[in-house]
Amino acid sequence: MRLGNVPNKMRTLERYGLLRILVLRKNTIYMTHHQTTIIDIARQLGLSKSTVSRALTNHPHVNADTRQRVLELAESLDYQRNQLAISLLTSRTRTVGIMIPEFLSFFFPKVIIGAQVVLAEAGYNVIICHSNESYATEVTNAQALLASRVDGLIVSHTKETRNFDHFRVFERRHVPVVFFNRVCEDMAVSKVTVDDYDGAFRAVEHLIATGKKRIAHLAGPDSLQNSRNRLNGYRDALQQHGLPINNELIISYDLNLDKAKIYVSHLMNLPDPPDALFAMNDPTAIEAMKVLKSRGFRIPDDVAVVGFSNDPASMLIEPGLTTVAQPVDEIGRQAAQLLLNQLTDNKGGMATENIVLQTELIIRGSTTG
Amino acid sequence: MRLGNVPNKMRTLERYGLLRILVLRKNTIYMTHHQTTIIDIARQLGLSKSTVSRALTNHPHVNADTRQRVLELAESLDYQRNQLAISLLTSRTRTVGIMIPEFLSFFFPKVIIGAQVVLAEAGYNVIICHSNESYATEVTNAQALLASRVDGLIVSHTKETRNFDHFRVFERRHVPVVFFNRVCEDMAVSKVTVDDYDGAFRAVEHLIATGKKRIAHLAGPDSLQNSRNRLNGYRDALQQHGLPINNELIISYDLNLDKAKIYVSHLMNLPDPPDALFAMNDPTAIEAMKVLKSRGFRIPDDVAVVGFSNDPASMLIEPGLTTVAQPVDEIGRQAAQLLLNQLTDNKGGMATENIVLQTELIIRGSTTG
DNA sequence: CTGTTAGCGCATTCAA
DNA sequence: TTGAATGCGCTAACAG
Numbered sequence: 001m002r003l004g005n006v007p008n009k010m011r012t013l014e015r016y017g018l019l020r021i022l023v024l025r026k027n028t029i030y031m032t033h034h035q036t037t038i039i040d041i042a043r044q045l046g047l048s049k050s051t052v053s054r055a056l057t058n059h060p061h062v063n064a065d066t067r068q069r070v071l072e073l074a075e076s077l078d079y080q081r082n083q084l085a086i087s088l089l090t091s092r093t094r095t096v097g098i099m100i101p102e103f104l105s106f107f108f109p110k111v112i113i114g115a116q117v118v119l120a121e122a123g124y125n126v127i128i129c130h131s132n133e134s135y136a137t138e139v140t141n142a143q144a145l146l147a148s149r150v151d152g153l154i155v156s157h158t159k160e161t162r163n164f165d166h167f168r169v170f171e172r173r174h175v176p177v178v179f180f181n182r183v184c185e186d187m188a189v190s191k192v193t194v195d196d197y198d199g200a201f202r203a204v205e206h207l208i209a210t211g212k213k214r215i216a217h218l219a220g221p222d223s224l225q226n227s228r229n230r231l232n233g234y235r236d237a238l239q240q241h242g243l244p245i246n247n248e249l250i251i252s253y254d255l256n257l258d259k260a261k262i263y264v265s266h267l268m269n270l271p272d273p274p275d276a277l278f279a280m281n282d283p284t285a286i287e288a289m290k291v292l293k294s295r296g297f298r299i300p301d302d303v304a305v306v307g308f309s310n311d312p313a314s315m316l317i318e319p320g321l322t323t324v325a326q327p328v329d330e331i332g333r334q335a336a337q338l339l340l341n342q343l344t345d346n347k348g349g350m351a352t353e354n355i356v357l358q359t360e361l362i363i364r365g366s367t368t369g
Numbered sequence: 370m371r372l373g374n375v376p377n378k379m380r381t382l383e384r385y386g387l388l389r390i391l392v393l394r395k396n397t398i399y400m401t402h403h404q405t406t407i408i409d410i411a412r413q414l415g416l417s418k419s420t421v422s423r424a425l426t427n428h429p430h431v432n433a434d435t436r437q438r439v440l441e442l443a444e445s446l447d448y449q450r451n452q453l454a455i456s457l458l459t460s461r462t463r464t465v466g467i468m469i470p471e472f473l474s475f476f477f478p479k480v481i482i483g484a485q486v487v488l489a490e491a492g493y494n495v496i497i498c499h500s501n502e503s504y505a506t507e508v509t510n511a512q513a514l515l516a517s518r519v520d521g522l523i524v525s526h527t528k529e530t531r532n533f534d535h536f537r538v539f540e541r542r543h544v545p546v547v548f549f550n551r552v553c554e555d556m557a558v559s560k561v562t563v564d565d566y567d568g569a570f571r572a573v574e575h576l577i578a579t580g581k582k583r584i585a586h587l588a589g590p591d592s593l594q595n596s597r598n599r600l601n602g603y604r605d606a607l608q609q610h611g612l613p614i615n616n617e618l619i620i621s622y623d624l625n626l627d628k629a630k631i632y633v634s635h636l637m638n639l640p641d642p643p644d645a646l647f648a649m650n651d652p653t654a655i656e657a658m659k660v661l662k663s664r665g666f667r668i669p670d671d672v673a674v675v676g677f678s679n680d681p682a683s684m685l686i687e688p689g690l691t692t693v694a695q696p697v698d699e700i701g702r703q704a705a706q707l708l709l710n711q712l713t714d715n716k717g718g719m720a721t722e723n724i725v726l727q728t729e730l731i732i733r734g735s736t737t738g
Numbered sequence: 739c740t741g742t743t744a745g746c747g748c749a750t751t752c753a754a
Numbered sequence: 755t756t757g758a759a760t761g762c763g764c765t766a767a768c769a770g
Contacts, residue, residue, distance in 0.1 A: 037747055048757045061755055083516035084457045085747035088762045109472040125513045128497035144494045147452035316685045406763055417741045430739055454763035457746045
């Protein structure tokens with residue numbers, strides 16, 4: 001059954017009358033369950049779909065009565081606008097993607113909550129993608145988000161990510177991107193970070209102030225800019241206080257907690273073991289504390305420990321973990337705001353901004369008995 | 370400039386030749402930045418867009434050379450398929466929505482990871498929505514997901530949710546829904562839960578076995594089915610072991626941790642305070658332990674504590690928290706599988722399934738010194 | 739193997 | 755205030 005040669009007038013009729021059945025049959029493959037469209041409403045009310053569309057979108061030039069009738073029928077027919085069609089037509093989805101590498105720690109979820117509040121106020125929906133620290137998943141997600149035509153992207157990359165081409169495509173398409181926490185240095189997009197260097201510097205300075213002299217650092221992978229910054233802060237703090245930088249006491253690792261145990265054990269087995277430990281993040285610090293306690297070291301007398309981020313768990317463990325707190329909600333809010341700035345900047349100028357937030361050193365029992 | 374009267378043939382030409390400019394001008398409002406489409410590729414290669422489409426979708430009936438040329442040009446033009454258009458056409462988005470009420474505890478993120486793995490294998494993308502325990506946000510999210518035409522929904526509702534109409538719409542549209550953890554009793558959809566009754570029963574039985582006689586219960590809100598089930602398990606355990614059910618020792622609350630502190634204090638101020646505490650979840654139990662410790666009660670000698678879910682934090686706190694472990698990944702995997710079953714069931718039968726997974730009692734220092 | 743045509747659902751422009 | 759026509763980008767049916 002082919003309808004290609006049916007005259008135009010008749011084709012129009014199909015939509016409104018009996019012939020629709022043929023069309024349905026023709027497209028059997030697609031058809032699942034018919035969902036109410038504006039055409040259904042138009043037909044039942046003897047209106048054109050244009051009028052129905054206007055009524056539904058609060059267009060000013062519609063008779064009040066007509067609008068009322070349309071809205072009522074839409075309600076009773078369970079009409080739901082098809083956002084796909086609207087987005088296809090308008091080239092805007094009013095949706096932004098947020099991609100994070102993990103969400104088992106409190107950090108990323110909290111950032112998302114902050115961002116979501118700001119975006120919702122501006123009328124944007126949020127879709128969250130989780131790359132699970134996998135570069136391949138990140139690439140797939142990025143393509144899916146692009147194919148779904150998100151209006152913008154807020155992202156923190158995986159620790160495996162060294163090639164950023166899958167994000168550069170967004171730039172080329174003029175889809176604004178905002179990095180946070182883990183940022184790509186080489187891309188000229190907006191970024192929100194904390195002053196990792198300064199946070200690390202002050203953490204190590206604090207350890208030195210408590211009399212520690214052999215301070216080890218469990219560093220993150222070199223692929224993360226914040227790892228490098230924290231490492232630099234650690235180094236400079238030692239240097240400025242006249243302490244030697246001992247590479248034996250610096251261990252870069254991929255943040256896999258099982259490995260953390262091994263490295264801590266290794267450090268404590270050195271002929272001249274460290275008297276303090278500065279960890280890249282709180283989970284690492286906490287894992288370190290567990291190992292230290294199980295081996296009978298006293299915290300902080302034998303070994304002091306400092307983490308980074310002020311994870312809720314750092315208050316639970318005993319002694320409490322000294323850590324560098326980040327303004328987590330604020331990171332999310334700022335990232336969302338930077339994105340909105342670009343989204344609403346109709347000058348088309350991709351004016352990027354770089355926000356660096358300050359950290360706060362929270363001192364607990366793991367450094368001061 | 371109006372083109373409505375331009376003859377058909379000419380309109381076709383527009384797409385391929387100079388007249389396109391006029392069209393562009395006409396649609397100025399929409400135009401932001403032109404993205405490469407199959408028509409661009411077709412024109413440059415002197416092909417029809419059908420051929421290009423076939424080449425791009427691995428359709429068998431395409432000349433190998435042609436395909437090669439298309440793929441190369443697509444690559445160099447930075448072509449990206451427009452999923453919106455495809456979804457609109459096929460009525461399938463190959464996307465499922467997952468909506469959760471919170472993700473600051475480990476539970477929901479872990480479920481999502483489990484679900485995501487199964488769904489990704491089946492070729493589905495996942496978009497995560499976060500209702501933040503707000504009924505209004507949940508309704509908004511549900512509408513957005515429906516408007517975006519997700520193929521299915523996996524959901525755990527907020528503690529405020531008493532009206533489920535926003536989920537019933539999915540049913541009417543034949544979009545399969547799977548509830549997990551917090552389920553709606555009245556909807557005939559697939560569900561994945563754990564045996565909350567049994568878990569609670571055994572937890573309380575364990576407390577009784579350690580000699581406790583006045584066991585209090587910090588229960589969740591009555592709006593959650595799992596709260597009710599856990600409460601029933603608690604009650605029946607007491608009853609079957611000949612202990613009285615004392616309503617003074619049962620406090621239902623909204624899981625707001627600040628309130629937990631107040632209730633625990635209140636309980637311990639009773640003339641005849643409890644000698645054990647069974648909490649609805651681990652965060653509550655941990656908060657309770659903090660209060661008990663700060664007031665000088667010994668755990669478990671003065672007061673034993675049991676939680677629910679085996680949150681990672683339950684291993685960190687001292688003493689370790691006895692808790693009812695749930696198979697979290699498995700919940701996610703099963704929920705995803707139930708959804709896939711319905712998605713791929715082309716008989717159109719919405720055969721729903723109900724999976725109840727078993728829990729495991731993890732005994733730690735908070736109940737056995 | 740390739741081209742032509744239709745239509746997914748909608749917002750908008752032009753004509754009435 | 756309303757109707758008719760157009761096209762967003764794509765896939766598939768049909769006709770060569």
